[in-house]
Amino acid sequence: MDKDILNYIKEAQGAGMSYEQIAQELQKAGWSMADTLRLLLSSAKHVDASPVPLAISADNIKKFFGSIKALKGVSVKVPYGKVFGLLGPNGAGKTTLIRILTTLLRQDGGSATVAGYDIHGQADEVRSVIGLTGQYSAIDDYLTGRENLELVGRLYHREKKEIKRRAQELLDKFGLTDAADRQTKTYSGGMRRRLDLAMSLFNRPRVLFLDEPTQGLDPQSRIALWQIITEQVAEGTTVLLTTQYLEEADKLADMIVVMNHGEIIAEGTPQELKSKIGGDVLEIHLNKGADVLRVADILRDLAKENPHVEEELGIVSVPASHGASTLLEAVRLIDKESIVISDIMLRRPTLDDVFLTLTGHKQA
Amino acid sequence: MNTTLRISRTISDIIAITRRNLIRYTRLPQLIVFSTIQPVMFLLLFTYVFGGAIQTSFHDYITFLLPGIIVQTVLFGSMQTGIGLAEDLSRGMIDRFRSLPMAHSAILAGRTLTDMLRNAFVIVLMVIVGFFIGFRIEHGIGEFGIAVLLTLLFGFAFSWVSATVGLMVKEVETAQVAGFIWIFPLVFASSIFVPIETMPAWLQSFAKHTPITATVDAVRALSLGQPWHTNFWQALLWTFGILSFFIPLSVYFYNKRKN
Numbered sequence: 001m002d003k004d005i006l007n008y009i010k011e012a013q014g015a016g017m018s019y020e021q022i023a024q025e026l027q028k029a030g031w032s033m034a035d036t037l038r039l040l041l042s043s044a045k046h047v048d049a050s051p052v053p054l055a056i057s058a059d060n061i062k063k064f065f066g067s068i069k070a071l072k073g074v075s076v077k078v079p080y081g082k083v084f085g086l087l088g089p090n091g092a093g094k095t096t097l098i099r100i101l102t103t104l105l106r107q108d109g110g111s112a113t114v115a116g117y118d119i120h121g122q123a124d125e126v127r128s129v130i131g132l133t134g135q136y137s138a139i140d141d142y143l144t145g146r147e148n149l150e151l152v153g154r155l156y157h158r159e160k161k162e163i164k165r166r167a168q169e170l171l172d173k174f175g176l177t178d179a180a181d182r183q184t185k186t187y188s189g190g191m192r193r194r195l196d197l198a199m200s201l202f203n204r205p206r207v208l209f210l211d212e213p214t215q216g217l218d219p220q221s222r223i224a225l226w227q228i229i230t231e232q233v234a235e236g237t238t239v240l241l242t243t244q245y246l247e248e249a250d251k252l253a254d255m256i257v258v259m260n261h262g263e264i265i266a267e268g269t270p271q272e273l274k275s276k277i278g279g280d281v282l283e284i285h286l287n288k289g290a291d292v293l294r295v296a297d298i299l300r301d302l303a304k305e306n307p308h309v310e311e312e313l314g315i316v317s318v319p320a321s322h323g324a325s326t327l328l329e330a331v332r333l334i335d336k337e338s339i340v341i342s343d344i345m346l347r348r349p350t351l352d353d354v355f356l357t358l359t360g361h362k363q364a
Numbered sequence: 365m366n367t368t369l370r371i372s373r374t375i376s377d378i379i380a381i382t383r384r385n386l387i388r389y390t391r392l393p394q395l396i397v398f399s400t401i402q403p404v405m406f407l408l409l410f411t412y413v414f415g416g417a418i419q420t421s422f423h424d425y426i427t428f429l430l431p432g433i434i435v436q437t438v439l440f441g442s443m444q445t446g447i448g449l450a451e452d453l454s455r456g457m458i459d460r461f462r463s464l465p466m467a468h469s470a471i472l473a474g475r476t477l478t479d480m481l482r483n484a485f486v487i488v489l490m491v492i493v494g495f496f497i498g499f500r501i502e503h504g505i506g507e508f509g510i511a512v513l514l515t516l517l518f519g520f521a522f523s524w525v526s527a528t529v530g531l532m533v534k535e536v537e538t539a540q541v542a543g544f545i546w547i548f549p550l551v552f553a554s555s556i557f558v559p560i561e562t563m564p565a566w567l568q569s570f571a572k573h574t575p576i577t578a579t580v581d582a583v584r585a586l587s588l589g590q591p592w593h594t595n596f597w598q599a600l601l602w603t604f605g606i607l608s609f610f611i612p613l614s615v616y617f618y619n620k621r622k623n
Binding site: 102104106124125128130131136137140142154155156183199 | 376377380383384392455456459460462463464465466621623
C-alpha cells in the first residue's frame with residue numbers, strides 16, 4: 001500500500017507538483033496529517049541524493065604540534081576541475097593542510113578524501129593520483145632535468161619506453177628542451193620551478209597541490225608559471241594552491257579560503273570576498289609630516305567605517321560606499337583643514353583589503 | 365596489490381633510488397675525493413709516516429695495516445649515509461619521494477645500499493694500491509673474500525647507525541658533526557692502526573671490546589691466514605646486533621616525520 005502511495009508521490013513530483021500540493025491531495029484522499037508527513041518524509045529518503053563527487057573533501061581536520069594548534073578543525077570541499085586557493089600569512093596552517101592532504105603528515109582529528117580515496121586508509125591510491133610541488137624545489141641538483149623526470153617516472157613504475165617519451169614531452173612543454181641534459185644546479189629559479197612542476201605532473205595527476213608555487217620568482221617567471229597552471233586546469237586537473245600573494249589567488253583561483261591561525265576565517269569566490277568590503281576603496285596619500293591621524297578621523301566620520309592607517313607611509317584608506325561623491329567630499333573636508341594631499345584615488349578593493357577587513361590587520 | 369607485484373616494485377624502487385644516489389656520487393667532486401684520494405692518502409701516510417715507528421709482529425707494517433684500514437675506510441664511508449639522508453630531508457627530496465606511490469622502505473634501503481656499493485669500490489681500490497706498496501694476501505683468496513664481505517656487512521650495519529643519526533638531526537652540517545664525532549675515538553682506540561697491546565691498560569680494556577676491534581681482528585686473521593673463527597663469529601654477532609637495533613630505530617625516526 002505504502003509503496004503505491006510513494007510511487008504516486010514520485011509521479012506527482014515528476015509532474016511538477018510541490019510538496020504542499022501533494023500533501024493537500026493526500027489529505028483529500030483521507031490520509032491523516034501524521035501519515036501525510038510520514039509518507040512525504042519517506043519519499044524524500046528515496047530521492048537519489050548522490051552528492052556531487054569532490055576532488056578534495058576535508059572534514060574538520062585538526063593538527064597539533066605539541067601545544068601548538070596548527071589546524072583547529074578545517075573543512076574544505078573542492079569540486080573537480082576547479083582551482084582552490086588557500087590564502088593566508090605564514091603560520092596560518094596552509095602548508096600543514098597540504099601536507100596532510102598529500103599523506104605526508106597524519107592528522108590528529110577529522111578525515112579527508114582526495115579523488116575519492118581516504119588519505120589515511122588509501123594513502124598509496126591517493127599518492128598515485130596526486131602531484132605535489134612543495135615550497136622548495138624538490139629536484140636533485142646533480143641530476144640533469146631529464147634524469148630527474150625519469151627518476152620520478154621509475155618511481156611511478158611506468159614502462160621504460162613510456163618514461164622516456166613522457167620525460168621528453170614534459171621537457172618540451174616546459175621549455176626545458178635545451179637544458180634537458182644539464183645538471184639542474186645550473187638552472188635559474190624559474191627553470192627549477194618549472195622542472196619541479198613537470199615532475200609533479202609526470203603521472204597526469206587528477207589533483208595537483210601547489211604550495212606557494214611562485215615564491216621567490218621574478219614577475220616574468222611568475223606569469224609564465226601562472227600560464228602553465230591555467231593550462232593544466234583547462235586539461236581537467238583540479239588544483240589546490242596556497243599563496244601569500246593576493247594577486248595570485250585572485251588571478252588563478254575559482255574559490256578562495258582565507259586562513260589565519262589554523263582556522264578558516266572566510267571563503268568564497270574572489271568576487272564574493274571583495275564584495276565583503278562593499279564598493280570601492282578610497283586611498284589617500286599625504287605628504288611627509290602631514291597630520292595623518294586627523295585625516296583618518298575625517299574619513300572615519302565621512303565613511304562611518306574604521307580607516308586603515310599606515311602612519312609612516314602617510315597612507316589612509318577606507319571603504320568608499322558612495323564612490324566618487326565620497327572622494328569629492330573627502331577632498332573638500334581635508335582641504336578645509338589645509339592638509340596637503342599628494343595623491344588620492346578610488347580603487348577596486350584587493351584581497352589585501354579583504355584580509356584587513358577580516359582580521360583587522362594587514363597580512364604578514 | 366598482490367605480494368609478488370609489491371616485492372618487484374619495491375626492488376625496482378630500491379634500484380631507482382640507488383641509481384640516483386650513485387649518479388650523484390660520480391658528480392660531486394668532494395664525494396669523489398672522499399671515496400678515492402682520501403682513503404688512499406690515509407693508506408700511504410700511515411704506511412710511510414707511522415709505519416716505521418709502529419712495531420707489529422709482521423715483517424712490514426702494510427701487511428698489518430691494510431686489513432685494518434679497509435675497515436676504517438668503510439666506517440668513514442658509512443657516515444655518508446646519514447649526511448645523504450639529512451641532505452635529502454632538508455632539500456625536500458624525501459617529501460617528494462613520500463608523495464609518490466613508491467615503497468617507502470626503498471628510500472632507506474637504497475641509501476644504505478648505495479654506500480655499501482661505494483664501499484666495495486673503495487676496498488678494491490685500496491687493495492690494488494696496497495698491492496703496489498707491498499701488501500700480499502698471505503692465505504687463500506677465499507678467506508680474503510670472506511674478509512671483504514665481512515667488512516662490507518660491517519659497514520652496512522654502520523650505515524644504519526648513521527641513517528638514524530641523519531634522520532634524527534635532519535640538518536646536513538649537524539649530521540656531519542654528529543656522524544664523525546663519536547667515530548674517531550672508536551676508530552683510533554682499536555686494533556686498526558696499532559696492536560692493542562701497546563696501549564695503556566685502561567685504554568686496552570676499552571679497545572679490546574669494541575665491535576671495530578672484533579671486526580678488524582677477524583678481517584686481519586682471514587687475510588693473513590691466522591685462526592679466525594672466534595673473531596669472525598664475534599664480529600658477525602656485533603654486526604647483526606647493530607643491524608637489529610638500528611634498522612628499527614631509523615625506521616622509527618623516519619616514520620616520526622608523519623606526526
